[in-house]
Amino acid sequence: MVGSNRKRIDVIDKVLGKPVFAGDMKADRLLFAVVYRSPRPHAWIKSIDVSGALAQPGIVKVITGEDIPGKKRFGVIKKDQPCLAEGRVRYVGEPILLIVGETENAARKAMSSVKIHFEDIEAIRDPFTAEKSGTLIHEDGNLLGHRKVIKGNVERGFAESDVIVEHTYSTTWLDHGFMETEAGVGYLDDAGRIVVVSSTQNIHYKMKEISRVLGISEDMVRVIQSTTGGGFGGKLDVTVELFLALAVYYTKRPVMMRFTREESFVSNTKRHPLYIEYKTGAKKDGSIQAVKVTIIGDTGPYISYGETVCLRVAVHSTGPYEVPNVHADSRMFYTNNPVCGAMRGFGVPQLAFAHESQMDAVARILNMDPLDIRLKNGLRKGSSTATSQILHDSVGFIDTLKKIEPFWRERKKSSHTSGFGIGCMFYGCGNTAISNPAKCHLRLTEDGKIALHSGVCEIGQGSDTILWQILLETLKIDEKNVVLVRGDTDTSSDVGSTSASRQTYISGKAVYEAARKLNRYLDEKGYYRGRSLGDICEEAMTENNVIFDGYFDPPTTQLDKETSEGAPYATYAFATHMTEVEVDDKTGVCLVKRVHAAHDVGRAVNPRLVKGQVYGGVAMGIGLALMEEFIPGKSESLDNYYMPTSMDMPEIEVFIVEDEEPTGPFGAKGVGEPALIPQAASIINGIQDAVGVKPSQLPCHIERLKKLIEDKKSERRQEP
Amino acid sequence: MLPDFASVIPESKEDALAYLSSLKSAKIFAGGTDLLVKMRRGESYSHIVDITGIHDLKVISDHDEMINIGALSTHYEISVNQIISEKALSLAQACGWVGSPAIRNMGTIGGNLVNASPAADSLAPLLIHDADVVLESKDGTRRMRLEDFILAPYKTDIQPHEILTFITIKGLPGYREGYKRVTKRAAWAISRLSIAWAIQEKGGFYKDVKLAIGSCTPMPFRPRKVEDSLKDRAKDEKTIQVAVGEIIDEIIKVSGMRPSFVYKIPVVKALLEDILKG
Numbered sequence: 001m002v003g004s005n006r007k008r009i010d011v012i013d014k015v016l017g018k019p020v021f022a023g024d025m026k027a028d029r030l031l032f033a034v035v036y037r038s039p040r041p042h043a044w045i046k047s048i049d050v051s052g053a054l055a056q057p058g059i060v061k062v063i064t065g066e067d068i069p070g071k072k073r074f075g076v077i078k079k080d081q082p083c084l085a086e087g088r089v090r091y092v093g094e095p096i097l098l099i100v101g102e103t104e105n106a107a108r109k110a111m112s113s114v115k116i117h118f119e120d121i122e123a124i125r126d127p128f129t130a131e132k133s134g135t136l137i138h139e140d141g142n143l144l145g146h147r148k149v150i151k152g153n154v155e156r157g158f159a160e161s162d163v164i165v166e167h168t169y170s171t172t173w174l175d176h177g178f179m180e181t182e183a184g185v186g187y188l189d190d191a192g193r194i195v196v197v198s199s200t201q202n203i204h205y206k207m208k209e210i211s212r213v214l215g216i217s218e219d220m221v222r223v224i225q226s227t228t229g230g231g232f233g234g235k236l237d238v239t240v241e242l243f244l245a246l247a248v249y250y251t252k253r254p255v256m257m258r259f260t261r262e263e264s265f266v267s268n269t270k271r272h273p274l275y276i277e278y279k280t281g282a283k284k285d286g287s288i289q290a291v292k293v294t295i296i297g298d299t300g301p302y303i304s305y306g307e308t309v310c311l312r313v314a315v316h317s318t319g320p321y322e323v324p325n326v327h328a329d330s331r332m333f334y335t336n337n338p339v340c341g342a343m344r345g346f347g348v349p350q351l352a353f354a355h356e357s358q359m360d361a362v363a364r365i366l367n368m369d370p371l372d373i374r375l376k377n378g379l380r381k382g383s384s385t386a387t388s389q390i391l392h393d394s395v396g397f398i399d400t401l402k403k404i405e406p407f408w409r410e411r412k413k414s415s416h417t418s419g420f421g422i423g424c425m426f427y428g429c430g431n432t433a434i435s436n437p438a439k440c441h442l443r444l445t446e447d448g449k450i451a452l453h454s455g456v457c458e459i460g461q462g463s464d465t466i467l468w469q470i471l472l473e474t475l476k477i478d479e480k481n482v483v484l485v486r487g488d489t490d491t492s493s494d495v496g497s498t499s500a501s502r503q504t505y506i507s508g509k510a511v512y513e514a515a516r517k518l519n520r521y522l523d524e525k526g527y528y529r530g531r532s533l534g535d536i537c538e539e540a541m542t543e544n545n546v547i548f549d550g551y552f553d554p555p556t557t558q559l560d561k562e563t564s565e566g567a568p569y570a571t572y573a574f575a576t577h578m579t580e581v582e583v584d585d586k587t588g589v590c591l592v593k594r595v596h597a598a599h600d601v602g603r604a605v606n607p608r609l610v611k612g613q614v615y616g617g618v619a620m621g622i623g624l625a626l627m628e629e630f631i632p633g634k635s636e637s638l639d640n641y642y643m644p645t646s647m648d649m650p651e652i653e654v655f656i657v658e659d660e661e662p663t664g665p666f667g668a669k670g671v672g673e674p675a676l677i678p679q680a681a682s683i684i685n686g687i688q689d690a691v692g693v694k695p696s697q698l699p700c701h702i703e704r705l706k707k708l709i710e711d712k713k714s715e716r717r718q719e720p
Numbered sequence: 721m722l723p724d725f726a727s728v729i730p731e732s733k734e735d736a737l738a739y740l741s742s743l744k745s746a747k748i749f750a751g752g753t754d755l756l757v758k759m760r761r762g763e764s765y766s767h768i769v770d771i772t773g774i775h776d777l778k779v780i781s782d783h784d785e786m787i788n789i790g791a792l793s794t795h796y797e798i799s800v801n802q803i804i805s806e807k808a809l810s811l812a813q814a815c816g817w818v819g820s821p822a823i824r825n826m827g828t829i830g831g832n833l834v835n836a837s838p839a840a841d842s843l844a845p846l847l848i849h850d851a852d853v854v855l856e857s858k859d860g861t862r863r864m865r866l867e868d869f870i871l872a873p874y875k876t877d878i879q880p881h882e883i884l885t886f887i888t889i890k891g892l893p894g895y896r897e898g899y900k901r902v903t904k905r906a907a908w909a910i911s912r913l914s915i916a917w918a919i920q921e922k923g924g925f926y927k928d929v930k931l932a933i934g935s936c937t938p939m940p941f942r943p944r945k946v947e948d949s950l951k952d953r954a955k956d957e958k959t960i961q962v963a964v965g966e967i968i969d970e971i972i973k974v975s976g977m978r979p980s981f982v983y984k985i986p987v988v989k990a991l992l993e994d995i996l997k998g
Contacts, residue, residue: 586990587902587913588983627904645820647907702904702912703983710986 001473002666005608008465009484010458019227022183022199027254030185031060032104033247034257036097036114037266038089041123041336041632042137045087045096045116052113053099058106061250062114063098068246070215074238076205080138081302081339083213083242089118090137090301091336092633093266100247100255127275127298127333137301137334144299145310149317149328149386150563157290157325161281165361169278169354171698173630174271174623176343177643180229181264186244187254189222196244197224201231201457202497207489209238210245221245225487231459232620233342234268236497237304261637269341270630272309272332273298276354281325282362286373290325291386293317293354297332297340297347304341306332311559312432313347315568318386319355320397320426321377326386337632342499344617345673348427349624349680353698356423356681360688370422370685371408375401379426379574387559389567394669396600396659397426397574403598403655404578411580418582418593419690423682428569429670430502430554437553438507439493442471442514443485444546448534450477450518453485455492456507461672462609463503467511469605470665474515475522481533493549501573501670504605506552508665514550521548554663571661573674574600577618579650581686588706590687592622592650599674600657603667611654613675618652619644621679629699722756723764729773733856733885736771740881741858743767748883750792750831753823777830777885780804787849789887791830795819795842798829807891810899810916811845817901818842820908830884833866838873844916844932844940845899849889857881863888873938892918892930896998900991901934911935913984917995926950926959931992933967936984937974943967960996964989 013019050062065072065084072086073079085096097114101107122135130142158164184198194214200206200223207223214221228235240257247255259267274297281290295313299306314330363373378397384390404422411420430436443451452471458464464484472479485491495507522528525536540546554570580594597614604610627642635641660667684695693708700708727749730736740746747765749755750772759765771777777792782803789798798804799816818824818832818841832840833853843866851866855878866887869877878884895918903909914934920927929950934940946966953959968985975981 586994587987589902591906642904642909644905645908648905702902706983706987 001469002603002605004469004606006465006469006606008462008609009468010464021180021229022185022197022226023180023258025185025197025226025256027185027187029253031100031102031247031251031253031255032107032257033098033100033243033255034107034111035095035243035263035267036099036111038085038092038094038096040089040118040120041092042121043089043118044121045085045089046119047117048097049115050097052115053110056106056110056113058102059099059110060102061100061247063100063246063250067250068213069249071212074209074213074242075303076237076305077307078303081304091338093338098243098246100251123336125335125337127296127335130333130335137336142334144303144332144334145307146331147311147314148330148562148564149314149326151386151388151565152325154290154292154325154327158279158281161289162284163362163365164279164281165358165365166279167357167361167696169276169357169696170274171350171353172273173338173340173632174343174628175265175268175630175635175641176230176232176234177638178230178232178234181259181261182235182239182268183258184226184240184244185254185256186248188248188252193220193222194245194248195222195224196241197226198239198241198244199226199228199235200241201235201459201499203457203487203489204455204494205497206238206241210241213242214245214249221489223489225457228457228459231498232344233499235459236342236499237269239268265635265637265641269304269343270338271343272306272340272347272350274313274347274350276351278354278358280358280362282366284366286363286366286368286376288321288323288362288377291318291323293328295328295330297330298335298337299332300337300339301334302339304339305346306340308342308432309340309347313351315387315432315564316348316351316427317355319352319359320379320424320574322379322383323386328386338630344620345427345677346500348425348673349621349677350698352423352425352677352681353684356678356685357694360685361694371401371405374422374424387568388565391572394571394600394602394659394661394667395574396657397424399657399659400574400576400598400600403657404576404596407596408578415582417585417690418580419686419688421579421581421682421685421687421689423577423579423678423680423685424575425674425677426572426574427501427674427677428572429500429505430556430569431500433556433559433566433568435553436496436502436506437551438495438510439549439551440495440507440510440514441493441547441549442518444537444540445483446537446541448537449481449483450475450533451483451485452511453492454507454511455487455489455495456503457487457498459498461613462606463498463507465609466504466508466605470508470511471515473666474512475519476528501672501674505571505661505664505669506554508605508668509552509663510550512550512665513552514548517550518548570663571602571669573669573671575674575678577678577682579679579682579686581683581690583687583690583705585691585709588702588709590626590683590700590705592648592683595650595652595679596655597652598655598657599671600659601671602661602664602669603658604656605666605668607656610656610671613671614654615652617675618679619649620676621683622648625680625683625699627699627701629701722759723762725765725768727768727770729770731773733774733776733883736769736774736883737856737858737881739769740883743769750834751794751826751828753819753827754831754835771883782807782891785891787889787891789829789889791884791886792828795824795827795829799824807893808845808849808889809897810848810918811842811889813899814841814845814914814916829887833869833887834876834878834884836870836874836876838938839910839935841901841911841914844914844934846887846889847932847940847942848916848918848930849892851887851889853884854886854888855882856885857883867939870939895920900995902987913987915988915991915995919998921955921998924955926953926955931967933971933988936971936988941971941974943970945970960993963996964992967992
């Protein structure tokens with residue numbers, strides 16, 4: 001079972017169009033709620049007049065921040081974000097009012113009758129202004145977080161280096177662009193509890209937030225995950241859930257919300273724009289001696305996952321290389337731009353662009369092959385990371401390079417403007433330096449089956465299938481005896497979020513642990529010697545022993561406050577991508593032609609699903625490298641925000657490296673984010689190989705690339 | 721969510737024209753790939769006349785050099801039509817690049833012209849084929865040059881009771897012809913730049929050169945002066961350099977120095993050089 005390309009357990013239903021997405025749900029007397037959002041980036045709200053909206057036909061209720069019965073603020077890390085604005089707005093799109101109508105049309109129409117008087121405050125549009133400005137977005141200043149990673153003595157490292165390479169890099173906002181926009185339905189159940197069914201990556205977190213905001217106990221709230229059409233981090237923060245809960249609380253009727261793409265664009269969190277100053281010192285033989293990185297990020301006006309990104313980028317700033325002297329300084333500033341949060345990789349794809357560009361730059365100066373310099377410096381068993389964590393197990397990085405090596409050595413340019421680039425990465429699976437456990441349980445049922453109760457949010461990546469395979473492998477049981485009970489806070493325990501490439505590794509391990517217990521029990525009761533499962537279930541009922549739970553929390557340590565020394569993750573994934581590009585130097589168009597991708601996943605529970613993740617990661621990497629750019633105030637929808645289509649996709653060959661992780665289920669770790677992280681970097685390095693220019697800003701879209709090519713031409717002309 | 725509206729689906733041109741003359745604020749549905757987007761954004765019309773069922777307006781035919789294109793021909797139909805491929809290759813290519821397969825199956829060339837987006841892919845090829853449009857109403861028929869029909873971006877000379885029924889173009893068999901566009905992604909993209917060309921050469925001399933450059937000027941630009949000056953000129957590096965330089969000067973004269981020209985001008989220059997070299 002584990003290691004097989006088992007068909008996804010949801011695939012037939014999905015192909016047949018059977019799953020019900022939240023936006024398709026129906027209910028009697030269903031109301032529709034819409035959010036009135038701030039048109040201003042930074043302003044005091046002087047007055048709100050909703051009488052016009054209330055007078056519109058079909059309007060049932062207008063809810064303001066003052067109507068919130070419990071805590072008025074929410075947040076995944078810290079509770080800093082107003083559910084509905086409290087006298088002040090801090091970004092375009094900030095929710096101010098919730099309008100509940102009999103129909104979607106009625107609710108949307110009433111929006112134009114709301115009258116709000118704003119008094120503008122100076123808007124802070126970039127982190128550099130935020131640092132210096134006297135305008136404070138929050139009382140305690142515009143700096144959200146400051147994290148450092150210090151190892152060895154970076155100045156001595158530079159002094160001992162033969163070459164020093166220094167460049168700056170910048171990246172911009174990206175939207176997740178999940179196919180299904182945010183949606184949900186809320187209602188009261190027979191017991192008078194608030195039920196919210198929504199498209200989400202974390203049901204238990206949403207349940208807790210609803211309980212806080214409504215000021216009711218958690219057992220009065222139930223959150224169910226509807227079939228979810230993609231997340232990529234954008235459905236980790238609260239989207240529709242608190243609004244639905246509030247609307248149900250006040251109207252006692254079922255309520256639906258369904259964002260248009262335009263609403264999704266203006267309201268959802270974005271990938272953090274980062275400014276990265278990167279200095280690398282190396283010896284003539286190519287060994288990296290020192291890395292100094294200064295990162296300045298724009299987190300928008302609320303925390304969301306800003307602190308997480310701030311720390312994760314510092315911890316990953318060297319890339320998958322052993323560097324004896326490191327100084328990484330990461331600061332995240334509040335601005336009046338969109339709220340930035342979680343998006344596939346938590347900032348590490350941006351850093352990979354920087355550290356991989358640096359590796360190529362050092363190799364170029366030393367006249368070394370880009371693959372050789374990576375083989376020389378790459379993390380391996382016994383290596384010490386930037387946080388001085390010694391890697392003992394499952395360090396398959398060098399193997400990923402070796403998988404790519406034959407293709408790299410035999411590469412041949414197909415034209416004078418084609419090129420090849422390598423991108424590498426390492427990525428800590430699970431949350432950074434904090435406990436992030438998963439809990440699940442198995443239950444022997446009345447009808448003689450085994451039920452897997454899972455709180456894992458399947459968002460399209462295949463986690464249900466992975467858990468299924470782990471369960472069947474451990475129990476050595478036919479799948480007709482097993483049922484999956486999933487995605488419901490009433491029937492499952494908290495597994496943490498579907499994020500940080502952690503579900504296969506952490507929840508998979510919890511399933512494994514539970515299955516081991518049940519496996520021993522079934523063995524004792526004679527199942528493997530031919531006794532029927534029905535019999536055993538009956539006996540278990542009489543013994544009142546039907547629940548077998550599993551728990552796993554990856555072993556991490558806290559990090560030193562000053563140096564971040566410690567073990568922030570129990571295990572890391574590693575990857576190498578090699579990308580062939582073809583640049584049209586006349587137009588600046590870069591085509592991605594072929595990708596060879598090697599991933600150390602510990603153990604591929606389902607190789608086909610691993611490959612699926614990589615294909616999707618490559619697509620997203622093409623967007624990050626070449627076209628996706630969210631411009632606040634301008635990017636309104638997919639009409640003017642370009643994401644790659646199937647026509648932009650290259651041929652992709654995936655190589656799986658299995659350096660087993662001893663703490664993972666059957667040795668598995670994660671691949672969700674690693675699939676994306678090195679891709680943009682390998683494209684950018686391919687562009688440099690193709691046309692000899694060094695992109696320092698993402699996306700390197702046609703106009704930026706053409707300008708780099710033109711600038712290089714005029715530099716050449718100026719040379720005598 | 722679309723606003724409420726009433727619709728009729730006439731089966732003949734005559735019925736459609738009768739509806740249009742009797743209805744006050746009627747909007748023609750000729751594929752809907754622009755209209756539905758506008759309606760979702762809040763534009764509302766009391767009556768929609770869906771003309772996509774009128775078979776006569778889907779026919780593509782040719783008589784001698786002239787090609788008659790029914791305005792309801794879809795982008796897809798034009799892209800694979802044999803007459804168009806033989807005598808107006810740039811138009812077939814351009815229609816093959818419009819939007820996505822779904823848009824090419826729904827959108828029509830007539831609708832494309834009445835919408836009059838300056839970035840419409842069909843415009844530049846139609847201009848090098850000296851396209852005329854035929855406009856019909858209950859009161860009569862008129863014909864005008866495409867260049868005169870489009871008054872400004874998104875603005876045409878069509879009158880409330882008129883239907884754009886046909887487009888007639890001059891076939892250019894034997895010309896070296898093509899359409900090139902530059903986009904930010906491989907497909908389903910608005911052209912950042914486009915060029916249609918049809919060139920006749922003989923013995924190292926240009927005999928007839930037709931060029932249209934899209935997305936640099938309010939309407940795709942035909943550099944007629946340069947086209948004339950290339951007639952009977954030797955095809956050599958110097959001729960090409962001079963001609964391209966003049967075209968770019970003319971574009972800047974028409975549009976002024978736009979910020980986007982930092983990108984567009986060097987690209988147009990490089991592409992025109994390639995096209996003239998062949």
